[in-house]
Amino acid sequence: MTQYLFAPPAVQSLPIRGKTERFAINRIFCVGRNYHAHAVEMGRPVDKSAERPFYFTKSPQTLVQSGATVPYPPETKNYHFEMELVLAVGKPGFRVSAENAHEIVYGYAAGLDMTRRDLQLVARDKGRPWDLGKDIEDGSVCSEIVPMDGVVIDKGVIALEVNGEPKQSSNVDKLIWNIREIIADLSLFYHLQPGDLIYTGTPEGVGPVVTGDQITGRVEGVAEVALTIGQAA
Numbered sequence: 001m002t003q004y005l006f007a008p009p010a011v012q013s014l015p016i017r018g019k020t021e022r023f024a025i026n027r028i029f030c031v032g033r034n035y036h037a038h039a040v041e042m043g044r045p046v047d048k049s050a051e052r053p054f055y056f057t058k059s060p061q062t063l064v065q066s067g068a069t070v071p072y073p074p075e076t077k078n079y080h081f082e083m084e085l086v087l088a089v090g091k092p093g094f095r096v097s098a099e100n101a102h103e104i105v106y107g108y109a110a111g112l113d114m115t116r117r118d119l120q121l122v123a124r125d126k127g128r129p130w131d132l133g134k135d136i137e138d139g140s141v142c143s144e145i146v147p148m149d150g151v152v153i154d155k156g157v158i159a160l161e162v163n164g165e166p167k168q169s170s171n172v173d174k175l176i177w178n179i180r181e182i183i184a185d186l187s188l189f190y191h192l193q194p195g196d197l198i199y200t201g202t203p204e205g206v207g208p209v210v211t212g213d214q215i216t217g218r219v220e221g222v223a224e225v226a227l228t229i230g231q232a233a
């Protein structure tokens with residue numbers, strides 16, 4: 001039996017609706033600028049005919065389950081919510097065609113891609129990696145996984161409130177690159193594996209939160225997600 005100098009990191013996991021087993025997390029991929037109105041509010045409109053989707057990753061260790069209270073993170077003065085539909089991969093897939101993309105879908109969840117916007121924009125504008133802006137402890141929030149084997153979601157309201165006040169409201173049918181296209185493109189770069197999560201991007205209306213704020217969001221037909229911002233760490 002292998003002996004480790006210290007206890008290895010715990011496996012990150014999420015509950016699965018209707019099951020006792022949990023969904024063990026492998027990797028967390030995120031699609032950047034995947035709703036036109038959000039790309040515009042970030043000052044970077046997307047021309048789908050001339051561009052491909054792009055991605056960043058968040059460590060599985062950043063995952064926190066919906067309903068948690070998390071500390072306001074360090075080294076930011078502009079901590080933002082991003083409401084997202086999350087795709088849960090259930091089968092291996094490499095160079096998956098758009099036509100076959102549904103075959104690797106296990107299910108979906110509602111997630112928050114929390115972002116140190118000030119650091120992300122500095123990194124973006126200086127041509128640096130986004131890690132400090134995106135790969136944030138307790139910064140990848142996710143609901144339970146909802147099993148929807150082989151289902152491709154192509155519509156549904158996606159919305160978020162802070163302290164009950166509406167901030168984001170759009171529809172998944174406004175994704176620039178849809179579920180099939182994301183799976184087809186991302187699987188050119190990675191051997192997708194069961195346990196991979198793909199945050200599919202956020203619509204317009206992103207904004208800051210402060211200590212004490214309560215975030216609630218939902219994707220119609222999937223799930224709700226909630227987060228409370230606690231005192232700074």
Ligand code: MN
Nearest residue numbers: 082113201202
């Ligand atoms: Mn995002």
